[in-house]
Amino acid sequence: MAGAQDYPPPNVRRLRIYSFDPALAAQYDLAGTSGVTIEVPWEDDLKPGPVGEYVEVIDVDPGSNAGYTPVDLNSPALLATDGLAPSESDPRFHQQMCYAVAMKTIEHFERALGRKALWSSHRHQSEDKRYHENYVPRLRIYPHALRQQNAFYSPTKKALLFGYFPTRAKDGRNIPGTTVFTCLSHDIIAHETTHALLDGVHPRFNEPVNEDVLAFHEAFADIVALFQHFSYPGVLRDQIARTRGNLARQSVLGQLAQQFALASGRGDALRSYLGKEENGEWKPVKPNPALLDQTSEPHDRGAILVAAVFGAFTKVYQARTRDLFRIATEGTGVLREGDIHPDLVNRLAEEAQRCSERALQMCIRAIDYCPPVGITFGAYLRAIVTADYDMYPVDRENWRLAFIESFREWGISPRGTRSMAEDSLLWPTEKDVVEARVKVEVAEERVKEESAEKWVKEAPGAFYGYMDSATKRSRVALTKMFQQAAPAESDEHYSRKASRAAPPRPSSKPAGVLTPTPLSMKRFDIWLDADRQAATFHSWLLDEDWAWLARALGLVVEVGNTKTISAGRDPNRAAIEIHSVRTAMKRGALGFPEPHMVVVVTQRRAGFFDKGKQQEMDETPGAFNELTLDFKYRAGCTLLIDPEKMEIRRVIRTPGTVADDDELDRMRRYLLDGLTPPDAFQGVTGRLADTAEPFAMLHSHAGE
Numbered sequence: 001m002a003g004a005q006d007y008p009p010p011n012v013r014r015l016r017i018y019s020f021d022p023a024l025a026a027q028y029d030l031a032g033t034s035g036v037t038i039e040v041p042w043e044d045d046l047k048p049g050p051v052g053e054y055v056e057v058i059d060v061d062p063g064s065n066a067g068y069t070p071v072d073l074n075s076p077a078l079l080a081t082d083g084l085a086p087s088e089s090d091p092r093f094h095q096q097m098c099y100a101v102a103m104k105t106i107e108h109f110e111r112a113l114g115r116k117a118l119w120s121s122h123r124h125q126s127e128d129k130r131y132h133e134n135y136v137p138r139l140r141i142y143p144h145a146l147r148q149q150n151a152f153y154s155p156t157k158k159a160l161l162f163g164y165f166p167t168r169a170k171d172g173r174n175i176p177g178t179t180v181f182t183c184l185s186h187d188i189i190a191h192e193t194t195h196a197l198l199d200g201v202h203p204r205f206n207e208p209v210n211e212d213v214l215a216f217h218e219a220f221a222d223i224v225a226l227f228q229h230f231s232y233p234g235v236l237r238d239q240i241a242r243t244r245g246n247l248a249r250q251s252v253l254g255q256l257a258q259q260f261a262l263a264s265g266r267g268d269a270l271r272s273y274l275g276k277e278e279n280g281e282w283k284p285v286k287p288n289p290a291l292l293d294q295t296s297e298p299h300d301r302g303a304i305l306v307a308a309v310f311g312a313f314t315k316v317y318q319a320r321t322r323d324l325f326r327i328a329t330e331g332t333g334v335l336r337e338g339d340i341h342p343d344l345v346n347r348l349a350e351e352a353q354r355c356s357e358r359a360l361q362m363c364i365r366a367i368d369y370c371p372p373v374g375i376t377f378g379a380y381l382r383a384i385v386t387a388d389y390d391m392y393p394v395d396r397e398n399w400r401l402a403f404i405e406s407f408r409e410w411g412i413s414p415r416g417t418r419s420m421a422e423d424s425l426l427w428p429t430e431k432d433v434v435e436a437r438v439k440v441e442v443a444e445e446r447v448k449e450e451s452a453e454k455w456v457k458e459a460p461g462a463f464y465g466y467m468d469s470a471t472k473r474s475r476v477a478l479t480k481m482f483q484q485a486a487p488a489e490s491d492e493h494y495s496r497k498a499s500r501a502a503p504p505r506p507s508s509k510p511a512g513v514l515t516p517t518p519l520s521m522k523r524f525d526i527w528l529d530a531d532r533q534a535a536t537f538h539s540w541l542l543d544e545d546w547a548w549l550a551r552a553l554g555l556v557v558e559v560g561n562t563k564t565i566s567a568g569r570d571p572n573r574a575a576i577e578i579h580s581v582r583t584a585m586k587r588g589a590l591g592f593p594e595p596h597m598v599v600v601v602t603q604r605r606a607g608f609f610d611k612g613k614q615q616e617m618d619e620t621p622g623a624f625n626e627l628t629l630d631f632k633y634r635a636g637c638t639l640l641i642d643p644e645k646m647e648i649r650r651v652i653r654t655p656g657t658v659a660d661d662d663e664l665d666r667m668r669r670y671l672l673d674g675l676t677p678p679d680a681f682q683g684v685t686g687r688l689a690d691t692a693e694p695f696a697m698l699h700s701h702a703g704e
């Protein structure tokens with residue numbers, strides 16, 4: 001006889017949540033689908049709170065000076081019943097729902113990226129002006145933090161703060177005076193958790209250096225919440241059955257997206273970009289390519305990106321369900337009166353769920369393929385296309401085509417690309433950038449009056465000979481890096497994290513080589529290890545062979561005549577910051593996912609609003625200090641490195657190098673004229689990191 005302790009531990013924990021929010025749950029006709037039970041990863045050590053490995057729900061309410069009893073999800077009663085039943089009046093259910101949805105969002109990220117999720121580090125400056133980073137084990141979640149119509153992620157507190165407020169609206173759904181809890185909306189929880197997860201990967205995406213950055217943060221959080229929502233089995237089934245033939249006209253997905261916009265308090269923008277109601281019937285909005293140029297407010301602009309991504313999803317969904325309609329209608333496409341067959345409902349719901357999951361994975365995986373600073377919608381499209389290409393070289397369901405077409409219909413295109421064909425959207429490879437660099441060198445130095453193209457035409461032998469030796473040079477640099485052991489001392493000065501001993505490498509490779517972190521490694525060890533790898537990588541950059549390659553990668557090696565570029569210990573050498581080293585997934589030769597490394601490299605330069613002053617500071621050595629600059633201009637690249645083949649698979653550069661005056665000026669003009677709302681980021685001039693709550697400002701008009 002086996003005892004209870006002989007059962008294997010469960011893989012998942014089943015928990016009940018509201019499928020949208022309590023207001024929708026209270027609608028009589030939606031009663032059957034108001035709650036869903038979702039599966040989240042099992043945590044053995046889950047403490048009352050819940051407090052787990054990733055998140056910590058803290059239920060204190062400063063408004064009423066109260067603390068609520070934390071829910072214990074490991075108590076036998078709750079294990080037996082999939083947690084508490086949805087309830088507005090039991091704070092312990094609020095805690096359970098926050099925990100469940102946040103964990104589901106984290107799971108989607110980990111599955112898409114193939115690594116454990118980390119929160120962004122706490123950064124602080126010590127007396128010697130060096131930045132230090134502290135590990136953040138858990139995101140804090142406060143379900144009842146504010147008496148406001150607001151909910152936001154706080155990058156400084158590493159916390160999600162949810163508000164509650166008495167509703168004033170008498171809109172048929174809400175009764176004036178009743179309390180609305182933002183922590184009971186699936187979409188708001190998923191949205192805020194996504195902000196925190198994105199911040200963990202790209203802390204620089206809080207710096208609004210162009211009109212797309214803030215809009216991207218908002219749009220990305222909405223995209224994840226939207227597709228996560230559709231990916232629950234059963235959420236769509238009831239709607240599909242209810243609206244039968246309308247499905248072909250997108251109405252189910254559209255209506256749900258509308259409810260989503262309503263429930264998540266994203267305001268009118270999202271709703272009106274996805275579709276609107278005409279004579280009681282929902283009609284999808286036709287994409288308008290001119291809209292993007294006329295829109296600058298972050299939510300409105302972000303809604304265009306959400307609409308473009310949603311458009312790609314519906315294209316594939318419709319293509320994939322067309323056959324089902326033909327079968328169901330014997331080819332006519334017109335359904336008969338009455339309810340549609342339950343089998344058809346199930347198959348359609350299955351397709352919608354599968355498509356949502358695929359779209360969600362594509363959108364999340366793309367964040368490893370973004371430039372380190374100044375994300376634009378166009379660059380995000382390139383990231384989606386390239387990341388998906390590296391994972392699924394053959395695109396059987398035409399997902400990439402759907403994304404490209406939908407983005408084009410909404411007027412989103414990458415700056416400087418000549419075509420929207422898939423192969424021109426792929427980020428360049430090592431070979432591409434080396435070739436481009438050779439052409440630049442040729443134009444600059446070898447034959448000043450001749451173009452590289454002319455040289456290729458007239459003396460192909462000489463050109464390709466030059467090219468060959470250049471390629472070999474970059475090969476030598478990379479091989480050196482991977483084959484040599486790490487430099488005896490990795491750059492100690494560079495290391496910013498707690499000076500604890502790095503964990504022993506679990507791999508057989510010599511220490512120091514870029515090594516993917518195994519999934520079994522503890523999150524704290526991954527965090528420490530990334531710092532060690534960054535320090536090692538940094539010390540390689542000082543090698544002469546690397547210097548040549550660095551230029552090809554869009555980095556500036558010497559300060560030269562631009563004295564505002566931050567220098568290293570040697571005042572003539574431009575400082576290079578290895579912003580992060582992490583593991584990502586690609587598709588290997590036999591079709592299995594294999595890890596490769598993402599190395600994020602940035603450089604920084606002092607910017608001045610006055611052009612004359614900029615020129616003066618550029619020319620005078622040592623004239624500026626960190627306190628006098630008006631803003632920080634950053635540039636750099638994200639490298640996807642294959643440690644097995646010892647090659648750089650993708651090079652994702654910012655539009656200009658740190659020495660690029662045109663790009664610096666573009667940022668200056670944006671900061672001076674384009675930033676809306678002007679008060680949300682008062683600290684933008686150089687000290688943005690100190691600005692308290694960017695997302696609080698962005699979200700405060702939610703639901704207005």
Ligand SMILES: [Zn+2]
Nearest residue numbers: 195218221699
């Ligand atoms: Zn947001």
